[in-house]
Amino acid sequence: MNILLRGRDIPDLHKLDVYLKHGGYEGLKKALSMKPAEVIELVKASGLRGRGGAGFPTGLKWSFIPQNEPVKYVTVNCDESETGTFKDREIIETNPHQLIEGALICAYAIQATAVYIYLRGEFWDQGHALDGYIEEARKAGLVFDNIAGSGWSCPVYTHLGAGAYICGEETALLESLEGKMGQPRVRPPFPANKGGGLYGEPTVINNVETLTNVPWIMVQGAEEYKKIGTEQSAGTKIFCVSGHVEKPGNYELPLGITMRELLYTHAGGIRGGKQIKAILPSGGSGPIMRVNGNDDAILDTKLSYEDMAKAGSILGSASIIVMDEDTDIAWVATKAIQFFKHESCGKCTPCREGTYWLEKVCERIMANEAQLSDIDLVSNIAKNMQGMTLCALGDFAANPIIHTVKLFPEDFKKHIAQPSAPAVKKAAQPAPAGD
Template identity: 35%
Template sequence: MIQMKLISKRFGSINPLSIDSYMNADGYKGLEKALKMHPNKIIDELEKSRIRGRGGAGFPAHTKVRALSKQSGDKYIVCNADEGEPGNFKDRSIMENDPHAIIEGMIILAYATGASKGIIYIRGEYQNAIMIMKASIKAAEEKGLIGENIQNKSFDFKIEVRSGAGSYVCGEEFSLIESIEGKPGRSRTKPPYPTEKGIHNLPTLINNVETFANFSHIILMGGDEFAKIGTKSSTGTKLISLSGNVKNKGLYEVPFGTSIRDVIFKLGKGVKNNRKIKMVQLGGAAGPIIPEYMLDMSIDFDRFENFDSKTGTGAIIVIDDRFDLFDILLINMKFFVNQSCGKCAPCREGHVQIVNLLNKFINHRATEKDLMSLENLANVIQQTSLCGLGQSSMTSIISSLRYFRDDYFSKVRY
């Protein structure tokens, strides 16, 4: 049994559009328990659970929660469902299969932090998820789980759904905030951070869908118990979006520490047509490209930290040996050319030049100097960009320069 279903345990077995169906499957039990606890105690449990954010970067979740709880006045809790990273579909799966788990997690955090405004920001491409989440919010309102004076605990919390309109960068915290304010999704200068000044300059806590879906489980089983799942540095389970050239593409849930190889071969049943793996991209377009020999690496935030990227989203894209490294890199880089917001110079101007350089390799016109230029430019974009997009977009280039250097040399003209 490689899989361990916590977040996905209700997938397929309940009717996502029925709140009763959710409640009959232990739904809102975490909230019920949380409401009997002191708000600070809830945050303590989160801290004990050592859960890290599931959006990709993997920061300890309780830090932001505690920071928000210390702010006074109106504050926002935002669920980031702008899942635009290619290769990811876990957030959509949660929304479409178990929407109330997200809402429950948000209410728990609202109670723990004293936030009264909730927003679920869903990418515009996910029309079905938008419809389901809106209906679920309404159902929760009707049950008195959202609204004023919730469960006679004299706290108010409202949730609204906001739709994205086609912009990958809006998954970045400040771009998301700008978009919620009705502006183009261009990141802001930090500091101040969202928990100090977010939406309309009010304190704002943003978490990923999967992170929210974990909260009621943590409350129900207790932080210490939760921390026993997974590894020392990465607790709990991880939803894995497995795609590419595998036999069984799909969503899987495994405890942290599972090896990538096991996911691909035991759950995904290996490569289609029994071809060889040329490379695997982790996390999505902003993730590293690794060779077959690295697949024994376990799914673990500490391992991922080496890549300085969004590896932690849990996407695994398997690419077989019919494909050339540069095909993949070019698609990734064109993606970022389109998705850069255009605000900061290295990201706006840099990706275009990266594409130019890649084309030189593809056309066998690259020189050793171009290789140096590519490496230098990739590093500069990563080091100097304003937001997470430019800071992580170069991961596939930088990692492939490390693990697939021969592929580069094979295209260099001497």
């Protein structure tokens, strides 16, 4: 069932008249007929959790905003930059009004002054298109002044970033919106508190996918939403499947379906009839899962926040990168660390220096020029980054090393045990643009 990717079923859903014909902005109108606190209670009762990766209960997040502050903000995180993630892009391309509507419901619930939609700069075309959709809604009286005749007003603006993964981290995003380098802030104060949010005002920061659920919840009710998914993971989720599958793409499915069903029933199975070797279930940043072929019971793991945690990984943003039996996991780890080295903002020493050295040693391993002790060295560097940085990027960067070395030691050792083997073509390339 599609709540979020309804644009696949309804042609031209991005146009306001089509969206209105299919129940568009009814959720907002319902919210406007309720008290703000009631809206928060409804979202709380639905069990909706943040889809950006952390899975924090959405209604609870909204309830942290102090009611007596005169200026408050909603910031929509559309920085979508995690390797393997491409869901928010499809939402803003095919169902943009549902996002705008969801953001406005949130704004009403916390009585916000304005909504800012922060898009990664590479969503240049999508960002400009979104400006057009907002303008369409404004002309129809659904955003900015006296929304739907309710007397309540709230502007919605877009803001384009300029190429920085770190701006998906919520406090770095706020810095970027304020016209600064996107570097994470020290917490507390948290964004929901006075002094911690955008321009120092209490701020809710929600992912695109999270907010796009909200209009459906308003119309259908919390109980209907809870019927989808598992007890602790309500609703549907967009799974971004990429890598060695026959049919990569976005799949919106109820939370709690198994990895096997996702990959084999929906994504067409492993490309070329090969065996599966590994899965990165949350892009480059989550712990890798070892899969010993297509019959491995680990593929029966349910895709929910709780079951993925039990399996030793995370659901995160559900950016599922699949690797077949021919994949060299040392190469995967090198690719991942090249990403994080490039994207480290440089503020915290363990992350800035750690990613630099991890990249160097991983590239040495890939060049078959490393010693056996270098494998311990990378694990050691990575462990010294964990929990030592202001934001999660330091942990994210450590994950691909720690878990690949632990689960696939043979893939690293083969670069050392056979010094006479022909050097594997380097995954290493010169630093990417802008480094």
